[in-house]
Amino acid sequence: MKEIRVVESVLKANDVIARDNRTRLNDAGVLAINLMSAPGSGKTALLEKTLPALAPDYASAVLVGDLQTTRDAERVRHLAKSVTQINTGRGCHLDAAQVETGLSGLELNELSFVFIENVGNMVCPAAYDLGEHLRVILLSTPEGDDKAAKYPTLFQIADAVLLTKIDLYDRLDYKVERVRDDLSRINTRAPLIELSAATGVGMDIWLRWLRTEREARRFRPETQLGD
Amino acid sequence: MKEIRVVESVLKANDVIARDNRTRLNDAGVLAINLMSAPGSGKTALLEKTLPALAPDYASAVLVGDLQTTRDAERVRHLAKSVTQINTGRGCHLDAAQVETGLSGLELNELSFVFIENVGNMVCPAAYDLGEHLRVILLSTPEGDDKAAKYPTLFQIADAVLLTKIDLYDRLDYKVERVRDDLSRINTRAPLIELSAATGVGMDIWLRWLRTEREARRFRPETQLGD
Numbered sequence: 033m034k035e036i037r038v039v040e041s042v043l044k045a046n047d048v049i050a051r052d053n054r055t056r057l058n059d060a061g062v063l064a065i066n067l068m069s070a071p072g073s074g075k076t077a078l079l080e081k082t083l084p085a086l087a088p089d090y091a092s093a094v095l096v097g098d099l100q101t102t103r104d105a106e107r108v109r110h111l112a113k114s115v116t117q118i119n120t121g122r123g124c125h126l127d128a129a130q131v132e133t134g135l136s137g138l139e140l141n142e143l144s145f146v147f148i149e150n151v152g153n154m155v156c157p158a159a160y161d162l163g164e165h166l167r168v169i170l171l172s173t174p175e176g177d178d179k180a181a182k183y184p185t186l187f188q189i190a191d192a193v194l195l196t197k198i199d200l201y202d203r204l205d206y207k208v209e210r211v212r213d214d215l216s217r218i219n220t221r222a223p224l225i226e227l228s229a230a231t232g233v234g235m236d237i238w239l240r241w242l243r244t245e246r247e248a249r250r251f252r253p254e255t256q257l258g259d
Numbered sequence: 260m261k262e263i264r265v266v267e268s269v270l271k272a273n274d275v276i277a278r279d280n281r282t283r284l285n286d287a288g289v290l291a292i293n294l295m296s297a298p299g300s301g302k303t304a305l306l307e308k309t310l311p312a313l314a315p316d317y318a319s320a321v322l323v324g325d326l327q328t329t330r331d332a333e334r335v336r337h338l339a340k341s342v343t344q345i346n347t348g349r350g351c352h353l354d355a356a357q358v359e360t361g362l363s364g365l366e367l368n369e370l371s372f373v374f375i376e377n378v379g380n381m382v383c384p385a386a387y388d389l390g391e392h393l394r395v396i397l398l399s400t401p402e403g404d405d406k407a408a409k410y411p412t413l414f415q416i417a418d419a420v421l422l423t424k425i426d427l428y429d430r431l432d433y434k435v436e437r438v439r440d441d442l443s444r445i446n447t448r449a450p451l452i453e454l455s456a457a458t459g460v461g462m463d464i465w466l467r468w469l470r471t472e473r474e475a476r477r478f479r480p481e482t483q484l485g486d
Contacts, residue, residue, distance in 0.1 A: 071297040071381050071410065072402025099382065101408045122412055124351060124382035152409070153382055154298050155326065155351035174401035174424065175299025181328050182379070183298065185349055197401065203430060 046160055049128035053135060053163025060140035063246045064148060066162055068186060069170035070179075071152030074196040076104045077229040078170065078238075079147060083111035085239050090144035090246065095134040097126040097151045104149060112147075114138055125156035128163055135163075144246060154183040166191040166245060169222075173197050177207045180214035187215065190222040192241060199228040273387055276355035280362060280390025287367035290473045291375060293389055295413060296397035297406075298379030301423040303331045304456040305397065305465075306374060310338035312466050317371035317473065322361040324353040324378045331376060339374075341365055352383035355390055362390075371473060381410040393418040393472060396449075400424050404434045407441035414442065417449040419468060426455040 057064050067075045076096075083092055093114040096105045105117035116134045118126060131148060138146070148164060150157040169190040171179055174197060180187045187193065193215065195208065208226070215224060225241065227234025284291050294302045303323075310319055320341040323332045332344035343361045345353060358375060365373070375391055377384045396417040398406055401424060407414045414420065420442065422435065435453070442451060452468065454461025 070299060070379065070402075071406055072399070098409050100411050101405075103405050103409065122382070122386070124380070151382065152297065152406075153351070153380060155349070155378065155380055156383065159349070172299070172401060174399065174427070175297075178328075178330050179298055182325050182330065184327050200401070200427070200430065203427065 043159065046128045049132050050161035050163040053128055053132055054165070056135060056140065057146065057163065057165070060143070062140050062143045062146050063166070063249060064146040064162075064164040065242070066148045066150060066157075066164035066167045067170065068150045068154075068157045068167065069152060069172070070154045070175055073152070073170040073172040073175065074229055075149045075152070075170055076107050078194070078196065078227075079108050079149065080111065081229045081232070081235055082147075082239065082242070083108060085235070086145065086242070087111075089243075091142055092145040092147060093138050093143050094147045094149065095126075095131060096149045097130070099123070099151065113143060120151055124151060124153050125160050126150050126162055127160050131162040145242070154179070154186050158186040158189055165249070168192045168194060170194045170196050171211070173200050173204055173206050177210040178214075180211055180218055184218045187218045187222075190219055193219075193222050193224045194238065195224060195226045197228060197230070198226050198233065199231045270386065273355045276359050277388035277390040280355055280359055281392070283362060283367065284373065284390065284392070287370070289367050289370045289373050290393070290476060291373040291389075291391040292469070293375045293377060293384075293391035293394045294397065295377045295381075295384045295394065296379060296399070297381050297402055300379070300397040300399040300402065301456055302376045302379070302397055303334050305421070305423065305454075306335050306376065307338060308456045308459070308462055309374075309466065309469070310335060312462070313372065313469070314338075316470075318369055319372040319374060320365050320370050321374045321376065322353075322358060323376045324357070326350070326378065340370060347378055351378060351380050352387050353377050353389055354387050358389040372469070381406070381413050385413040385416055392476070395419045395421060397421045397423050398438070400427050400431055400433050404437040405441075407438055407445055411445045414445045414449075417446055420446075420449050420451045421465065422451060422453045424455060424457070425453050425460060426458045 091113045094112045095116050097118045099120055102117045105115050109115045118130050167189050225237050318340045321339045322343050324345045329344045332342050336342045345357050394416050452464050
């Protein structure tokens with residue numbers, strides 16, 4: 033079982049770096065959100081609407097993980113104080129060391145939020161703590177209403193589940209009750225927020241959740257923009 | 260760099276089993292197709308339409324990989340000669356040993372096709388040869404037109420790329436030319452087949468491709484149903 037021992041030791045090393053990342057974020061009063069989902073569930077589209085909505089009150093940075101290309105980073109580059117692309121090559125998830133490098137390039141004291149857009153993948157990212165405070169899982173309606181039960185390891189660790197692209201409800205034979213039913217067995221802690229970044233429906237609930245989580249942490253007030 | 264050496268040795272062991280799987284399939288005259296995509300791209304929906312269409316001429320078996328649940332297997336269980344669910348637990352891909360176990364439960368001499376529905380994931384499955392003959396990558400239109408460039412390792416190994424759920428074209432700002440353009444840099448070998456399992460558009464092209472690939476291999480004629 034040699035390979036399993038090695039994997040465990042890699043995971044432990046990752047956890048140490050993740051803890052250091054979180055300490056750094058806490059010291060600076062920055063709330064870090066790890067966005068995880070399958071490819072194409074709408075993580076970048078969500079950020080395109082979230083960042084401008086937060087901007088009047090909070091400064092945000094984005095770390096974007098992808099195997100290749102800077103396409104997602106380009107989509108949000110003008111919407112955040114700082115946008116960093118992390119290319120993982122063949123890696124199916126971000127790890128804490130990559131996020132550590134990303135954080136090192138930021139002026140954390142000038143920020144309120146760091147959004148980490150993980151590699152599009154419903155399996156691997158679940159196993160890697162990056163040092164984030166909250167894990168947000170996106171599930172887009174075109175993926176089908178059966179995914180929570182099929183990828184439970186990801187949904188188990190969710191602090192919030194966002195059901196995205198609900199403007200396509202009328203075109204799909206989609207049963208939200210099925211998602212709720214699956215989540216009731218996997219994770220009863222995370223709220224399920226239905227939204228569409230395209231039409232804006234539900235965005236207010238998501239933004240309120242973000243602001244509440246940020247304020248509930250009682251970070252130092254001077255980390256808020258304008259102070 | 261200890262962990263990388265271990266990963267390489269695991270991959271080599273996988274390749275040996277994959278080669279044995281392929282020999283077994285060749286001896287029995289069975290064409291094996293490895294279906295790979297993100298979660299919810301329509302692998303099972305494709306099989307729901309493909310299996311009945313092939314049934315008059317060819318007998319098929321399905322090996323279904325998922326972390327949890329037997330939901331996909333249940334959807335196709337009455338449509339194939341044999342359907343086997345392989346639960347990977349936390350594993351983000353099928354490996355050759357799992358497929359070997361799956362093949363052991365089949366009467367290969369009575370089959371013409373084995374469809375292997377891999378775990379929904381655009382990264383990990385690309386690295387594991389299962390012993391299949393052909394790799395078919397599905398990309399659903401709601402995932403966006405930018406995924407080929409962002410997940411090149413998967414698209415590089417494709418023998419065919421299926422653009423699925425094209426019945427949603429009118430609702431999405433989708434540029435097929437962008438996919439073609441990306442593929443022209445990543446993989447010029449694989450045909451791009453646009454289809455919708457829901458409406459049936461394009462299914463004839465996909466089925467013709469399957470039949471042609473099966474017949475081009477000149478497997479022993481007695482493996483065809485009815486001989």
